[in-house]
Amino acid sequence: xxxxxxxxxxxxxxxEKQWYSMALGDLTLFLQQNGNELLTAVNYQSRDKPALREAxxxxxxxxxxxxxxxxxxxxxxxxxxxxxxxxxxxxxxxNADTPIKLGPKGRVVxxxxxxxxxxxxxxxxxxxxxxxPAVIPRMSWVGxxxxxxxxxxxxxxxxxxxxxxxxxxxxxxxxxLEIVNDSSHSPLTIQRLSLPLNMLSLxxxxxxxxxxxxxxxxxxxxxxETVIVTSQKPPDELxxxxxxxxxxxxxxxxxxxxxxxxxxx
Amino acid sequence: MPEFLQSVALVSWFRAILFxxxxxxxxxxxxxxxxxxxxxxxxxxxxxxGSMLIFYLLFMLFFLxxxxxxxxxxxxxxxxAGVLSVAVGFASQTSASNLISGxxxxxxxxxxxxxxxxxxxxxxxxxxxxxxxxxxxxxxxVMIRVPNETLIKTTFVNLSRFPIRxxxxxxxxxxxxxIEAARTVLLEAALHHPRALVNPDPFCIVTMFNASSVDLxxxxxxxxxxxxxxxxxxxxxxxxxxxxxxxxxPFPHTSVYVGEHTKPLPIQLVQAAEQHKESNTK
Numbered sequence: 001x002x003x004x005x006x007x008x009x010x011x012x013x014x015x016e017k018q019w020y021s022m023a024l025g026d027l028t029l030f031l032q033q034n035g036n037e038l039l040t041a042v043n044y045q046s047r048d049k050p051a052l053r054e055a056x057x058x059x060x061x062x063x064x065x066x067x068x069x070x071x072x073x074x075x076x077x078x079x080x081x082x083x084x085x086x087x088x089x090x091x092x093x094x095n096a097d098t099p100i101k102l103g104p105k106g107r108v109v110x111x112x113x114x115x116x117x118x119x120x121x122x123x124x125x126x127x128x129x130x131x132x133p134a135v136i137p138r139m140s141w142v143g144x145x146x147x148x149x150x151x152x153x154x155x156x157x158x159x160x161x162x163x164x165x166x167x168x169x170x171x172x173x174x175x176x177l178e179i180v181n182d183s184s185h186s187p188l189t190i191q192r193l194s195l196p197l198n199m200l201s202l203x204x205x206x207x208x209x210x211x212x213x214x215x216x217x218x219x220x221x222x223x224x225e226t227v228i229v230t231s232q233k234p235p236d237e238l239x240x241x242x243x244x245x246x247x248x249x250x251x252x253x254x255x256x257x258x259x260x261x262x263x264x265x
Numbered sequence: 266m267p268e269f270l271q272s273v274a275l276v277s278w279f280r281a282i283l284f285x286x287x288x289x290x291x292x293x294x295x296x297x298x299x300x301x302x303x304x305x306x307x308x309x310x311x312x313x314x315g316s317m318l319i320f321y322l323l324f325m326l327f328f329l330x331x332x333x334x335x336x337x338x339x340x341x342x343x344x345x346a347g348v349l350s351v352a353v354g355f356a357s358q359t360s361a362s363n364l365i366s367g368x369x370x371x372x373x374x375x376x377x378x379x380x381x382x383x384x385x386x387x388x389x390x391x392x393x394x395x396x397x398x399x400x401x402x403x404x405x406x407v408m409i410r411v412p413n414e415t416l417i418k419t420t421f422v423n424l425s426r427f428p429i430r431x432x433x434x435x436x437x438x439x440x441x442x443x444i445e446a447a448r449t450v451l452l453e454a455a456l457h458h459p460r461a462l463v464n465p466d467p468f469c470i471v472t473m474f475n476a477s478s479v480d481l482x483x484x485x486x487x488x489x490x491x492x493x494x495x496x497x498x499x500x501x502x503x504x505x506x507x508x509x510x511x512x513x514x515p516f517p518h519t520s521v522y523v524g525e526h527t528k529p530l531p532i533q534l535v536q537a538a539e540q541h542k543e544s545n546t547k
Contacts, residue, residue, distance in 0.1 A: 093464065139488055140463040141429050151428055151488060154463035192464070 012056075012081055014038075021059045022083070023052035025115055025134030025171030030062055038072040038081060040120070042132050051135075053170040056083070072120065072129045079122040081129060085204075086117045086245045087173060087197040087212060088133070091152040093140045095192045096159050102181040102188040104221075110159040110179065113172040114197060116210065119245075134171040142194040152194055163237065173202055173210035176235045179217045186221035193217065196228065198248045203234050203241035211241055281331040288327020296320040309378040313394060314371060359414070363397040366413035370394070376423050383422040384411060429462060430489045432496045436503055437478025439513040444471060444479060447512050454506035455485045460495040462486040477517045 014020055014033040021030045026049070030041040043066045045052065062068070074081055092114045102108060119131040143149015159177075160166055166174055175195060181188040200212040211234035218227040234241050296316035303312050332342065371394070376382055380391050382401060387409050389401035399416065401409040424430075438447045448469045455467035465486045473480040483503065487495040507514060523530055 095463070136459065138459065138463050141465060141486065146429055146431075146465065146486070147427055 012038075012083065015058075019059050019062050020056050021054070022056040022118075023054035024085075024118060025051050026136065027118065027132055027134050028052065028054075029118055029132060030059070030066060031056075032062075034071075036073060038074070038120070038129075039068050040070045040072060040130060041066045041068050044136055047135070051169055051171050070130055074122050074129065079124050081120050082123055084119045084121050084245050085202060085210070086119050086131065086248070087200055087202050088114060088117060088137065088153055089131075089198055089248055091142065091150070092137075092195045092197050093142050093152045093154045093192055094157045094159065094195055095154060096190065097156060100159070100179075100190045102179060102190070104181060104184050104187060106181045106188070108161055108179050110161055110177045111163065111166045111174055112155075112157045112159050112177055112195065113166070113169065113174045114153075114155055114195065115172050116202070142192075163235070168209040170209070173212050175200070175212045176214040177217065178214065179219065181221055182218050183221040183223075188219055188221040196230075199230060201243055201247045202245045204244045205238060205241040208234075208238040208241060211235075211238060277334050277336065281334040284327050284331035284334060288324050288331070291327070292320045292323035295323055313378055359412075360397060363413045366417040367394075367396050367398075370399075370413055370416060375421075376426075380426065381424040383424060384416070384419065388424070425489055428489055429486050430492050432485050432487055432492065432499060434483045434485070434496070434499060434503060435472065435480055436483060436507075437475060437480050437514060438507070439515040440479060442479070442512050444481070446510065447481060447507065450506050450510045450512060451481060451483045451503055454502045455483055455499065458485070458495075458499055458502050460487050460491050460498060462488070478515050 012031070012033075014031060016033055016035075019030055019032045021028055023029070026044045026047065028043045028045070030039075030043075032039040041062055043063065072081070094112045094114070096110075100108065100110070115133060115135040115137065117131050117133050120129045121127065122129065137153035137155070140152055140154035141149055142152045168174070175197075177193070177195070179188075179190065179193075195215070197212070200215075203211045203213075205211075213233055214231045214235055216229045216231070218229070220226070296319045299319050300312050300316050303315065307315065329339065329342075333339065376391055378391050378394060382389065382391060384401070387401060387403060389403040389407075389409060391399055392402045392408075393400040396413075398410045398412050401411060403409060436451065438444070448471075451469050452467060455461050455469075461467055462485075467483065467485040469481055469483045471479060472482045483499075485495070485499055504514070521530070
């Protein structure tokens with residue numbers, strides 16, 4: 001993973017009292033090893049600027065406008081810490097720029113991308129010491145009413161249906177989303193969908209970038225019933241992808257039956 | 266009393282006290298263990314209820330065993346309890362009412378420990394739900410005890426029942442401003458605000474032609490925990506956005522009209538009058 005500039009799960013070898021920085025998306029993360037503590041500081045650029053992408057490197061000093069945010073102690077054993085990229089901790093509501101209409105028994109594969117999180121984790125115990133989103137996400141609500149539902153993140157997407165049209169960005173992971181309308185009579189209109197990213201793992205390949213497992217939504221436009229099935233890997237056409245982080249909610253089943261209104265809002 | 270009888274009585278007393286003390290310790294430990302085991306599985310409210318139930322049940326069992334050691338018959342005790350309950354019931358009607366109201370509140374569960382309630386003129390976080398009353402901690406750190414009976418009888422508002430809340434901001438614009446343009450500016454400010462939820466969408470409506478302004482209501486959904494900050498930040502964002510767009514937020518003012526049935530208003534030019542005075546003195 002060249003953005004982290006080191007193999008996965010390898011300890012951060014930081015020189016004492018030396019500031020380092022790495023950047024991803026809107027986030028610039030600063031790190032300094034100070035005895036047994038690890039100092040962190042973050043800075044977010046404004047959303048309208050192009051995404052940053054910088055591997056971990058030495059810097060002279062912490063920029064003046066940035067203050068130390070946290071002092072991390074990895075525990076009594078002074079475990080080593082490493083950087084890991086991860087998917088969001090909540091479902092992501094993806095809002096299509098234009099509503100998508102699927103005819104009866106219709107099927108479409110859409111490609112949507114969501115932004116990554118940067119985690120500092122202990123090597124042995126795999127505890128997350130701290131984490132920062134590469135882009136500060138907007139919050140949203142998914143559910144049938146303001147009473148029934150859950151908080152989630154929100155993103156707008158063009159949701160192309162051709163793999164060749166997918167724009168790959170270093171700070172975003174792409175999910176192949178297969179939507180099937182199980183109804184034989186009613187068309188299905190999709191304006192937004194809740195993507196259960198907390199149940200997905202992150203994969204990486206040098207040529208394809210960051211991907212998650214593919215997801216299939218089987219929806220019945222008449223009954224409103226939806227079955228979400230996650231596959232074990234990204235699309236086959238990408239070739240070999242290495243799994244770099246496991247799902248946050250790994251106990252969840254890979255097959256989930258739910259009401260359509262709870263994922264479409 | 267013969268000496269051996271005295272020693273038998275002493276032993277009974279000792280065993281009874283031992284039962285009660287040990288019972289108390291075991292009940293406490295069991296209720297604590299329940300809290301620990303249910304830490305991530307139950308809400309604070311349920312933890313509190315469960316631990317209280319375990320404590321009182323276990324302690325009562327040991328207490329009754331202690332009384333049995335002293336030679337009390339349970340049937341007599343139950344009979345006495347019946348008579349006693351009538352007497353106590355008459356003497357403590359309010360407490361009994363609170364107790365029963367507490368049971369109704371537990372069954373209905375209109376709030377939990379940690380919820381924020383508004384009751385009459387008080388607003389505070391529920392810190393304890395007890396048999397007779399609940400305790401609220403106001404935001405200026407004052408404890409308020411509210412009898413359960415009051416909660417059953419009066420209307421209260423649970424401010425933290427649902428994870429999201431709507432912030433309604435009433436913003437007045439001057440009568441000579443373009444209402445549509447102001448609506449667009451306010452909606453844009455809300456849509457770009459980081460604390461505003463994307464869904465449900467914010468909306469802006471005209472609510473009133475007020476004395477000095479046309480009132481618009483900007484409604485924005487936010488995460489409940491961020492309500493206070495969101496309201497303040499949204500107001501600031503709206504003021505900045507209206508200022509940037511050159512839209513006036515008017516202060517109350519009065520227009521005076523002079524019609525044909527009134528005399529002309531006397532107008533004195535202060536500067537001219539002063540100049541006239543100065544020229545006279547010269």
